Amino acid sequence: MPELPEVETTRLGLMPLLQQTVAQVIIRNGSLRWPIPQQLPELLRGKTLHALSRRAKYILAHFDEGVLLLHLGMSGRICLLEKDEAPQKHDHFDIVFASGQVLRLRDPRRFGAVLWAGKTPQEHMLLKVLGPEPLEQAFDADYLYRNTRTRSAAIKIAIMDSHLVVGVGNIYASESLFRARIHPQRSAKSLTKAECARLVTEIKNTLSDALAAGGSSLRDFFGADGNPGYFQQQYFVYGRANDKSGEPCLVCGAPIKMIRQGQRSTFYCGKCQAKT
Numbered sequence: 001m002p003e004l005p006e007v008e009t010t011r012l013g014l015m016p017l018l019q020q021t022v023a024q025v026i027i028r029n030g031s032l033r034w035p036i037p038q039q040l041p042e043l044l045r046g047k048t049l050h051a052l053s054r055r056a057k058y059i060l061a062h063f064d065e066g067v068l069l070l071h072l073g074m075s076g077r078i079c080l081l082e083k084d085e086a087p088q089k090h091d092h093f094d095i096v097f098a099s100g101q102v103l104r105l106r107d108p109r110r111f112g113a114v115l116w117a118g119k120t121p122q123e124h125m126l127l128k129v130l131g132p133e134p135l136e137q138a139f140d141a142d143y144l145y146r147n148t149r150t151r152s153a154a155i156k157i158a159i160m161d162s163h164l165v166v167g168v169g170n171i172y173a174s175e176s177l178f179r180a181r182i183h184p185q186r187s188a189k190s191l192t193k194a195e196c197a198r199l200v201t202e203i204k205n206t207l208s209d210a211l212a213a214g215g216s217s218l219r220d221f222f223g224a225d226g227n228p229g230y231f232q233q234q235y236f237v238y239g240r241a242n243d244k245s246g247e248p249c250l251v252c253g254a255p256i257k258m259i260r261q262g263q264r265s266t267f268y269c270g271k272c273q274a275k276t
């Protein structure tokens with residue numbers, strides 16, 4: 001699943017489209033997570049793309065008349081093609097620009113989204129419920145401490161809840177908790193202020209490292225032919241164990257463990273991240 005760093009890298013990869021004008025919008029299969037609005041081809045034709053921003057894992061494309069929301073869902077990928085190429089099976093949506101360049105959404109599982117948010121995107125039902133961005137100042141130790149006092153859920157589940165903070169996906173939740181030396185099954189409200197401070201710092205560090213890795217692999221990531229893939233990164237715990245055994249912890253040598261939490265895999269070191 002594309003996580004926040006992949007989405008941010010996708011946004012950066014689309015920057016060459018700024019100040020370009022839309023020649024045509026093509027909807028081949030509008031049945032994504034929500035239907036693609038049928039009026040988009042008419043709405044966007046002749047409009048100029050002025051800015052590309054991001055909120056959580058949504059890319060916001062700012063046109064003359066309003067904002068288009070793009071979301072990659074579970075398996076989506078946006079390519080920037082230099083010219084129109086024959087679409088493949090899962091290429092559901094194109095924006096063709098007057099320059100000939102094409103923004104193309106490929107999404108085999110169709111959990112992605114293309115939605116019109118008009119002139120007040122912050123009021124859109126999908127955006128207005130979101131918590132703060134993890135890399136912004138509003139997400140700090142005080143905030144995390146205050147907003148976990150009544151949460152009995154495990155801290156790993158809590159930091160993946162976009163109402164609390166956005167963009168901390170499964171990989172980065174496990175990695176941040178390891179780096180902060182906090183057991184993923186601790187209840188959120190059991191964290192001390194100092195632990196909240198450590199966790200906030202490590203969430204920011206983990207995501208910043210991933211963004212830096214994404215920036216350096218932008219060209220590979222955005223090649224029109226390849227698979228979306230993930231940035232080549234060294235993980236401390238993520239993916240380093242299965243049900244039966246684990247690779248040695250890079251810090252202490254104990255075997256990494258894997259458990260299930262909320263239907264997702266969690267990886268941790270039982271020694272570095274002792275429960276009490």
Ligand SMILES: [Zn+2]
Nearest residue numbers: 249252269272
């Ligand atoms: Zn360890």
